[in-house]
Amino acid sequence: MKLRSDDSIAVVLPSPIGDSLIGLVLVDNLIRNGYRPVVFGWVAEQLADWFPHVTVGRRDAWRGAFDTVIELRPTDYASTLSRSGKTICLATLPEYGGSKHMVDRIVDIAKNVLGLSDVTRENGLVVPAGVMRGRFANRVVIHPTGSHPEKMWGRKKFLALSRVLTRRRLRPSFLVAPAEFGVWGDIAEEGCEVNALPKLNEVAAWIAESSWFIGNDSGLGHLASCIGVPTLSLFMRQGLARSWRPGWGPGAVVLPPSFLPFGGLRERLWQRLLSVRRVTSAFQTLHGKHARAVHDHATADLPDAKSMQTTRLGMLPGAQSRRF
Known part of the structure; x- marks a missing residue:
């Protein structure tokens, strides 16, 4: 299931905040390996300034635009983004199950299913310059x-x-x-x-x-x-x-x-x-x-x-x- 270098890729994040942040691990790894995925989901939209390297899309503007559409779990609109109407649903893959931490499952999929070589557990979050980390010590x-x-x-x-x-x-x-x-x-x-x-x-x-x-x-x-x-x-x-x-x-x-x-x-x-x-x-x-x-x-x-x-x-x- 290795991705082609010229594939246009969409990643559709699930609605829960934690699941979306874990899904962004896959997005970060795609970017690290030279792909330019477009990401869909309300979490990515509202945290756009915290993920400056991520391209966020609105579903209505991207109908039928992608060669490959990846969704962590089934959604009601991911297939509409795909030229073929098909998606890769990570939740159906054996690597998504088991007892490992969810981040490690995504890393396994990135490495062993999608064939990415430069793989990390990070999701690319960057604290914006206007936010003072740890400002209130107590x-x-x-x-x-x-x-x-x-x-x-x-x-x-x-x-x-x-x-x-x-x-x-x-x-x-x-x-x-x-x-x-x-x-x-x-x-x-x-x-x-x-x-x-x-x-x-x-x-x-x-x-x-x-x-x-x-x-x-x-x-x-x-x-x-x-x-x-x-x-x-x-x-x-x-x-x-x-x-x-x-x-x-x-x-x-x-x-x-x-x-x-x-x-x-x-x-x-x-x-x-x-x-x-x-x-x-x-x-x-x-x-x-x-x-x-x-x-x-x-x-x-x-x-x-x-x-x-x-x-x-x-x-x-x-x-x-x-x-x-």
Whole structure:
């Protein structure tokens, strides 16, 4: 299934943020090997400034334009981009399955299926010049939601974790989607900061200018990892974490204790079994491992670090924020 050097190539990304960021690993490898794919998907559109080497297309303008169309999973429009009406769906390939990390599966496909010679695990993300990485040395982004409710830790536990972080002189900052702000905005009355940003590039900037990220198994954990922000991810089970944990920057996974004998029972009870103390301990280990490097980097770039820590990132139009 090696690609011809003169092929016109489209890559159609899936809708979930994490899946798209993993799919961009394939895009980056195509570019490294001399191809010029056109990429489709809302994540690539909203993060265009973060992937400056990627050409982003709008589907209506590219009907029937490509010799080869690659999609990670079946979509409702990828075939319309193909001259032949056919696509290469990575999810149907043997290399897409198995127990390896998803990034490594994409690397295997790039190397062994598409025949690319210069292959990397990176996806090409570049932090834009206007974003100051790690600007807020004590800010911990907490992402308490996700697209799958069964993967979400409890609200009360996230609030308890926030109080622990505050006592340790860190600054927890809850980050939710605009549609979730009505449900989560009231935590400001408990002394919490909660923000909702309308565009993914604004979310990326907020995460990049923070120093730590804690969240459920969700796409924003992958985004934080891409950017290089130390990331603690809460997972319901080990197998899921093995394949889907954020796989780029420094990070760790925290799981519930595994004393229950049945996997299905552990999945149903994982939110109860995963304690605030266990998550706090995992974060403390991650913090201790990387705080020195983060501090040295921040000090080198920000001579007046004390005054910078008291400055809030300006909220963009459409953003919502509450702090008691």
